[in-house]
Structure formats: structure tokens, C-alpha cells
Amino acid sequence: MRVERDILAANDALAVRNRALFATRGILAVNLVSSPGSGKTTLLTRILDDLARWVPLAVIEGDQQTSLDAERIRATGVPAIQVNTGKGCHLDAAMVARAVATLDPADGTVLFIENVGNLVCPAAFDLGEAHKVVVLSVTEGDDKPLKYPDMFHAADAMVLNKIDLLPHVTFDVDRCVAHARRINPALEVLPVSATRGDGLEAWRDWVLSRRPAVPRHASERTAS
Ligand SMILES: Nc1nc2c(ncn2[C@@H]2O[C@H](COP(=O)(O)OP(=O)(O)O)[C@@H](O)[C@H]2O)c(=O)[nH]1
Numbered sequence: 001m002r003v004e005r006d007i008l009a010a011n012d013a014l015a016v017r018n019r020a021l022f023a024t025r026g027i028l029a030v031n032l033v034s035s036p037g038s039g040k041t042t043l044l045t046r047i048l049d050d051l052a053r054w055v056p057l058a059v060i061e062g063d064q065q066t067s068l069d070a071e072r073i074r075a076t077g078v079p080a081i082q083v084n085t086g087k088g089c090h091l092d093a094a095m096v097a098r099a100v101a102t103l104d105p106a107d108g109t110v111l112f113i114e115n116v117g118n119l120v121c122p123a124a125f126d127l128g129e130a131h132k133v134v135v136l137s138v139t140e141g142d143d144k145p146l147k148y149p150d151m152f153h154a155a156d157a158m159v160l161n162k163i164d165l166l167p168h169v170t171f172d173v174d175r176c177v178a179h180a181r182r183i184n185p186a187l188e189v190l191p192v193s194a195t196r197g198d199g200l201e202a203w204r205d206w207v208l209s210r211r212p213a214v215p216r217h218a219s220e221r222t223a224s
């Protein structure tokens with residue numbers, strides 16, 4: 001559809017600008033995507049303290065309504081901005097650009113973007129992030145990679161959350177991973193329980209290992 005194509009082209013142009021800004025400032029932007037309730041905010045709150053020992057952090061929280069998630073993030077001491085999309089069902093690059101201007105993250109910041117809970121259109125909207133990470137919880141069914149292939153194709157990693165609930169639900173981890181890798185053979189899989197704590201170190205290390213080198217001129221600007 002024409003209108004849809006124009007909207008995506010305009011978004012892509014802004015995403016290119018976001019990505020260029022992140023590159024000059026050595027910022028790692030990670031876009032968390034999932035259906036509502038899979039555990040995105042919990043996955044963040046559980047590693048922010050630890051990450052804060054190594055890197056500056058900032059969070060953009062997307063939801064249709066409320067600033068509850070930004071408040072959960074700020075309670076950890078990390079700066080967060082809530083973006084309410086109203087009837088909108090995804091964040092776009094312009095929203096991220098405005099939030100970044102307000103947050104004014106330091107060079108070398110790890111910037112998490114928690115997208116609106118939706119496994120469909122966030123796959124199509126580039127925000128300028130380095131990586132999309134799809135969060136799937138075991139209560140959602142092991143067939144979701146087959147049903148929402150675009151999202152699993154766009155993601156570089158899948159956090160498989162709520163593994164503490166595996167004894168109580170019908171969810172075949174091997175089948176889920178096989179489905180996901182059929183769509184995206186390079187997909188990394190991180191099984192975790194955000195509440196019980198399993199796999200959180202691997203999740204933290206995955207983030208830390210993705211940091212770009214901070215460009216020389218950027219570190220000179222911050223050096224006092
Ligand atoms: N049992 C269990 N519950 C979890 C886990 N992670 C998150 N939850 C719960 O799932 C619900 C939704 O979590 P939230 O982080 O708000 O999900 P979001 O909508 O993706 O940001 C909350 O009640 C969390 O406590 C987990 O690993 N195990």
C-alpha cells in the first residue's frame with residue numbers, strides 16, 4: 001500500500017539519522033520487542049544495577065498509556081523517559097529522536113528502548129537501534145516464531161523468559177528454538193527467568209559485549 005510505504009520510507013530516513021548520532025557518540029541502542037507482559041520491563045530492572053557499574057544507562061519506555069514502566073526504571077536510579085503512543089501500536093524513529101534529545105545520553109551510553117507490546121509492526125519500524133531483541137515468554141506458546149516470523153527475522157537475539165514456569169505449561173523449548181532458527185539461523189537464544197534470576201548474567205553479558213568502541217573524538221569531548 002502506497003501510504004504505508006511512504007510512512008515507512010519517512011521513518012527509515014529518521015532512523016538513519018538516529019543511527020548516525022548513536023555511532024558518533026558510541027551509544028549502543030537495544031530495541032526490546034515482544035507481546036505485552038512477556039517481561040521486558042522486569043528484564044531491564046533486573047540488570048540495570050549491575051550494568052550501571054560498567055556503563056552509563058538510559059531507557060526509553062513505550063506504552064500506549066501511563067508512565068508506570070518509566071517509574072519502575074527510575075526507581076533503579078536510571079534516567080527514563082516514557083513515550084505514550086495513544087492509539088499507536090509501535091514506537092517510530094521520530095519519537096526516539098525526541099526522547100534522545102531530552103535524555104541527552106552521555107557518550108558510551110547503553111540505551112534501552114522498550115517498544116510497545118506488539119509482535120507485529122515494531123518489526124517494520126527501524127528506530128536506528130543496533131539490535132532488536134525479541135522477548136518471548138514460555139506462557140505464550142512455542143508456535144509464536146512461526147506465527148510472527150517478521151519479528152523473529154528482524155531480531156538478533158531472543159530472550160526466552162519465564163523458564164521458571166516451564167513445569168506448569170506446555171512449551172517445547174527445543175521446538176520453539178528450531179522454529180525460530182528456521183526463520184533466522186543466526187538468532188541467539190538466551191533462556192532466562194527474570195524473576196528467579198536464571199540466565200541474567202548471560203543476558204547482561206550479551207548487552208555488554210555489543211558495545212561499540214566509543215569514537216576517539218567523543219571520548220575527548222567527555223574528558224575533562
Ligand atoms: N513467573 C515469572 N513471571 C515473570 C517473569 N518475568 C516477568 N514476570 C511477570 O510478568 C508480568 C509482566 O512483566 P513486565 O516486565 O511488566 O512485562 P512487559 O509488559 O513485557 O514489560 C509481571 O507480573 C512480572 O512479574 C519470569 O521470569 N517469571
Ligand SMILES: [Mg+2]
Nearest residue numbers: 040041069114
Ligand atoms: Mg513493560
Ligand SMILES: [Zn+2]
Nearest residue numbers: 088089090121
Ligand atoms: Zn503499530
